[in-house]
Amino acid sequence: MIKKWSFLSLVFALLSVLAGCEPLMVLDPKGPQAETTANVIWISIATMAIVVFAVFGLMAYVVFKYRASKQSEDYEPPHIEGNPIVETIIVAIPVIIIIFLSIVTVKSTYEVEATPKGYEDQKPLVVYASSSDWKWHFSYPEEDIETVNYLYIPTDRALEFRLYSYGPITSFWIPQLGGQKYAMSDMITTLHLAAEVPGEYMGRNANFSGKGFAENIFHVEAMPPEEFDKWVEDVKANAEPLTEEKFEELLEPGHLGQLTFSGTHLGFLPPPEGHHHGSNEHDSEHDSEHAHKDEDTNHSGH
Amino acid sequence: MDYFDRFAIPHPSPAIYASMVAIGLTMIAIVIGLTYFKKWGYLWDEWLTTVDHKRIGIMYLISALLMLFRGGVDALMMRAQTAVPDNTLLDAQHYNEVFTTHGVVMIIFMAMPFIYALMNFVVPLQIGARDVAFPRLNALSFWLFFMGAMLFNISFVIGGSPDAGWTSYFPLAGNDFSQSVGTNYYMLSIQIAGIGTLISGINFIVTIFKMRAPNMKLMKMPMFTWTALITNAIVVFAFPVLTIALLLGTMDRLFGTHIFSMTNGGMDMLWANLFWVWGHPEVYILILPAFGIYSEVISTFSRRNLYGYTSMVASIVIISFFSFLVWMHHFFTMGQGPLSNSIFSITTMAIAIPTGIKIFNWLLTMRKGKIRFTVPMLYSVGFIPIFTIGGVTGVMLGMASADYQYHNTMFLVAHFHYTIIPGVVFAMLAGLTYWWPKMFGFMLNERIGKWAFWFVAIGFNVTFFPMFFTGLDGQARRMYTYSEATGFGPLNMLSFVGAIGLAIGFALIVYNVYYSVRHSSRDIGSDPWDARTLEWATQTPVQSYNFARTPQVDSIEALWDLKRKGKPIFKGDIEKIHMPNNSGMPFIMSCIFFVWGFSLVFSMWIPAIITTIAIFACMAYRSFEKDDGHYISVEDIKATEKDWEVLADENR
Numbered sequence A: 001m002i003k004k005w006s007f008l009s010l011v012f013a014l015l016s017v018l019a020g021c022e023p024l025m026v027l028d029p030k031g032p033q034a035e036t037t038a039n040v041i042w043i044s045i046a047t048m049a050i051v052v053f054a055v056f057g058l059m060a061y062v063v064f065k066y067r068a069s070k071q072s073e074d075y076e077p078p079h080i081e082g083n084p085i086v087e088t089i090i091v092a093i094p095v096i097i098i099i100f101l102s103i104v105t106v107k108s109t110y111e112v113e114a115t116p117k118g119y120e121d122q123k124p125l126v127v128y129a130s131s132s133d134w135k136w137h138f139s140y141p142e143e144d145i146e147t148v149n150y151l152y153i154p155t156d157r158a159l160e161f162r163l164y165s166y167g168p169i170t171s172f173w174i175p176q177l178g179g180q181k182y183a184m185s186d187m188i189t190t191l192h193l194a195a196e197v198p199g200e201y202m203g204r205n206a207n208f209s210g211k212g213f214a215e216n217i218f219h220v221e222a223m224p225p226e227e228f229d230k231w232v233e234d235v236k237a238n239a240e241p242l243t244e245e246k247f248e249e250l251l252e253p254g255h256l257g258q259l260t261f262s263g264t265h266l267g268f269l270p271p272p273e274g275h276h277h278g279s280n281e282h283d284s285e286h287d288s289e290h291a292h293k294d295e296d297t298n299h300s301g302h
Numbered sequence B: 001m002d003y004f005d006r007f008a009i010p011h012p013s014p015a016i017y018a019s020m021v022a023i024g025l026t027m028i029a030i031v032i033g034l035t036y037f038k039k040w041g042y043l044w045d046e047w048l049t050t051v052d053h054k055r056i057g058i059m060y061l062i063s064a065l066l067m068l069f070r071g072g073v074d075a076l077m078m079r080a081q082t083a084v085p086d087n088t089l090l091d092a093q094h095y096n097e098v099f100t101t102h103g104v105v106m107i108i109f110m111a112m113p114f115i116y117a118l119m120n121f122v123v124p125l126q127i128g129a130r131d132v133a134f135p136r137l138n139a140l141s142f143w144l145f146f147m148g149a150m151l152f153n154i155s156f157v158i159g160g161s162p163d164a165g166w167t168s169y170f171p172l173a174g175n176d177f178s179q180s181v182g183t184n185y186y187m188l189s190i191q192i193a194g195i196g197t198l199i200s201g202i203n204f205i206v207t208i209f210k211m212r213a214p215n216m217k218l219m220k221m222p223m224f225t226w227t228a229l230i231t232n233a234i235v236v237f238a239f240p241v242l243t244i245a246l247l248l249g250t251m252d253r254l255f256g257t258h259i260f261s262m263t264n265g266g267m268d269m270l271w272a273n274l275f276w277v278w279g280h281p282e283v284y285i286l287i288l289p290a291f292g293i294y295s296e297v298i299s300t301f302s303r304r305n306l307y308g309y310t311s312m313v314a315s316i317v318i319i320s321f322f323s324f325l326v327w328m329h330h331f332f333t334m335g336q337g338p339l340s341n342s343i344f345s346i347t348t349m350a351i352a353i354p355t356g357i358k359i360f361n362w363l364l365t366m367r368k369g370k371i372r373f374t375v376p377m378l379y380s381v382g383f384i385p386i387f388t389i390g391g392v393t394g395v396m397l398g399m400a401s402a403d404y405q406y407h408n409t410m411f412l413v414a415h416f417h418y419t420i421i422p423g424v425v426f427a428m429l430a431g432l433t434y435w436w437p438k439m440f441g442f443m444l445n446e447r448i449g450k451w452a453f454w455f456v457a458i459g460f461n462v463t464f465f466p467m468f469f470t471g472l473d474g475q476a477r478r479m480y481t482y483s484e485a486t487g488f489g490p491l492n493m494l495s496f497v498g499a500i501g502l503a504i505g506f507a508l509i510v511y512n513v514y515y516s517v518r519h520s521s522r523d524i525g526s527d528p529w530d531a532r533t534l535e536w537a538t539q540t541p542v543q544s545y546n547f548a549r550t551p552q553v554d555s556i557e558a559l560w561d562l563k564r565k566g567k568p569i570f571k572g573d574i575e576k577i578h579m580p581n582n583s584g585m586p587f588i589m590s591c592i593f594f595v596w597g598f599s600l601v602f603s604m605w606i607p608a609i610i611t612t613i614a615i616f617a618c619m620a621y622r623s624f625e626k627d628d629g630h631y632i633s634v635e636d637i638k639a640t641e642k643d644w645e646v647l648a649d650e651n652r
């Protein structure tokens, strides 16, 4: 087992060195959630390597041993229907492997969907991340500031992202901090992350959303909490306020650089919170909310 | 002017103008050629109106090969575009159109007709039948597929291609964000082809249940027929979901309903659900016949009966059942919560168990065999390791927490090509080479075939293996370009090199057909591979009535038993044979469907209404039509069977 592990890590290390002298992003976690997924990936690679080696080995053996060119003219292969022992083995081994992987999956899925381990008793930093063609808007409601296309976060603090979209379905993804989640127009999805190493990370929309999709990226910077607080103060003091007209302008399709505002758009354009489509709780309150949204996100302009 | 503006291409480029000219010239050339050689009559009598399952199979085959090249050129363009960072060969809009058409063409208009090509040709022969249960419906299925494919392909030059991905997720595919008629084409062409597929599904289920040779119990059916049966069962359950999804999508696009829209209570997630409730079973519709082909090929060229026949049958039945229980793994990241993600993870991974059993059964079939490495066998043996990698990465994707990291990345693209290319394309090439002599009366050249195999197999791995790494390194799928700083460059270049290798492999296959038409021996007997199942107990080329006398079988490998143990399968006297008449109706009706689809794409209501009425008129006409088919007389049969009967008699 140890041998296989080290062999595999060697192969991967080698290949990733070839691939650009840096570890593959997903396998280079900088926070607890990404670490969980990276571990799950390594476990699955190791387990699956066993399967692959078994099949490849068996196949090589059979193909070399029983090729016609090596056998006598008059060899007539036997008629064999099956064998209960062999068949039990080829069923039992996959079943055991799948049970093992199922346990790993369920455990880790609950883990990455919850507040990161070790941060449970802390109040998370809430950030509303909404996408529009082809930008990301980050609203920090408590700090009362908003940024476009870049995200500053404090390290060692639970982060709670609330995702939604002003257009097609997008997917919020910072590979080194954790897995992605969809942002949709009529509901909010929540993603729990945390960063433990200060640094700059790549974030992007991973779900195809039209023409500007390839450039639909954002810049993430994790910094010590004091620095983060200083930045917030700075923004509050110096950035221009976000007005409704300004925000409407930002929603127009196109690309923008990084922008900073004091105040958020959450006040005048509330996020689609409180209901989940697919459930039947579409009461009148929600309908009025929809109607409100219709006026504001009028897409007839493009 | 306004009116004609709609037919213009919204994003023209030299490539599109060039293909317009090429398409125009080809059409003119075909018309002139047919007229000059006076072949219109032949084309009409022998092909366009045929109801013979073998000819329909061959027409499916030719269309599928054409579409393989269409989709392949798209694939090459994509790989060329992403070979270097910041490339400007294609712009974003074109790249989006190209990968969307690539996906749709490959799945709907290449893989589907390919499996129906082989099913049409082989299944009736394998079960000892004269034709399928409803020959005329079968012709309708083919022509509906064909017209759907044509409708989809003209989108490239009239009005604009779809660009929302082959999954066509709303609201991106809705009117707000996809304003060209591209997505209308998507909805309507797939709808038309899909109706054809659904009809085929019913047709083959009835054929297999009702038309098997006497004594052929279900558990005595050859493996390919078994997979055909289960596949068509999946078709019958899955395709109605697609029909409805497309119908609702079309209504959103054409009539401004708000079923999948962002506003007025529309539910974009409903589209994703409906799409994948069809889409996941669809991948098993593609893979199961491939499993059947491999079973036939591996057993024939190992000179061994298939190991674990019962467990093979059981596993395909289980797979078909599970294929309906896993669709949500396509959107683990949509925020359904850990409980339902866990459930769908487990059902997803569970499919690996019956699939694994099949792999081991094939290996055990080769064990103690006498393996001949013919071209079909090379594809089958090559399939095993490649598909295993596809399978294990599928299990990795099935683990929800990890999928949050793989989803929508090149890792996924690598995975599904690792299953779909060995699973579908290799199988089709294996099946094509294997049944080719029965279809056309000569063999394909083995030497060229082997060269092609190695180009395809190695080219494939070089193309797709790097994607596992770029995916884990954060390269999302469907990105038309990336910056130098990402470091994706070298591996993408490698992948482009591999794609060229693949292209050479496919070119060699075409060359092989050309070469073999000219040089292969026509004197190959009726059973050149020393095969085991009934389709090889016919004359080559197969007579229109398949079998002069209905075979009597009581084992899975009736022909093998005839050859080894001298068990006769053709008993009794020759009697006159009843056969269906040719009919122009399926072709005409499908042409009307084409016009109907085209009219709806452009919201031209008057022709749409006229063609709708015409379609129902055709159906009404058909239901009052008197057509009892015709008989082939005993003398005629005896005359055509003369040479071959001698052979058959010797075997008795």
Ligand code: HEM
Pocket: B072, B075, B076, B078, B079, B099, B100, B102, B103, B104, B106, B107, B110, B111, B164, B165, B166, B167, B413, B417, B420, B421, B424, B425, B463, B476, B477, B478, B479, B480, B499, B502
């Ligand atoms: C022959 C060589 C092939 C190459 C080089 C190739 C290449 C590619 C590439 C690069 C993509 C990703 C596009 C992107 O995300 O930007 C893609 C997508 C896809 N391919 Fe292929 N492909 C090949 C064959 C096939 C075959 C045989 C099939 C199916 C039978 C297939 C089905 C698909 C599908 C369904 C997609 C997804 C399209 C989408 O994202 O909407 N491909 N292919």
Ligand SMILES: [Cu+2]
Pocket: A184, A186, A187, A277, B269
């Ligand atoms: Cu939603």
Ligand SMILES: [Cu+2]
Pocket: B279, B280, B326, B327, B329, B330
């Ligand atoms: Cu699936």
